[in-house]
Amino acid sequence: MSKVDPKADRPLSPHLQIYKPALTMVMSAFHRITGAALYFGTILLAWWLMAAAAGPDYFEFTQELFGSFIGRLVLLGYTWALMHHLLGGIRHFIWDTGIGFEPATRIWLARATIAGSVSLTLVIWLIGYAFRV
DSSP, rough: OOOOOTOOOOOOOTTTSSOOOOOHHHHHHHHHHHHHHHHHHHHHHHOOOOOHHHHHHHHHHHHHHHHHHHHHHHHHHHHHHHHHHHHHHHHHHHHHHTOOOHHHHHHHHHHHHHHHHHHHHHHHHHHHHOOOO
């Protein structure tokens, strides 16, 4: 029977210690994170809709909770996650058509996703505050 050395030099799979984080790698992680965050944000949306159906007193309580500083911060994060995930999905759809794989185009799409998600979030919130009753 041959001896097996458990501490033998074996090739390791490349991991985060090996790769230098690229913008597209970070965008992939953010796309997954925002997708998971949208699950929790959708629970908040469902809670708000159920509060509206439950009656004016409970809806008022929910409105006050969501209208607090922390509540608005959570809703701002939800809005950004929604916009970022949407634009990331469009970026992936572009790739599904077979275009946009050149390094310069990939970087441009990643930067456009970041700028677009922040811009759309700000526009949505500015419109929301402009038409607030």
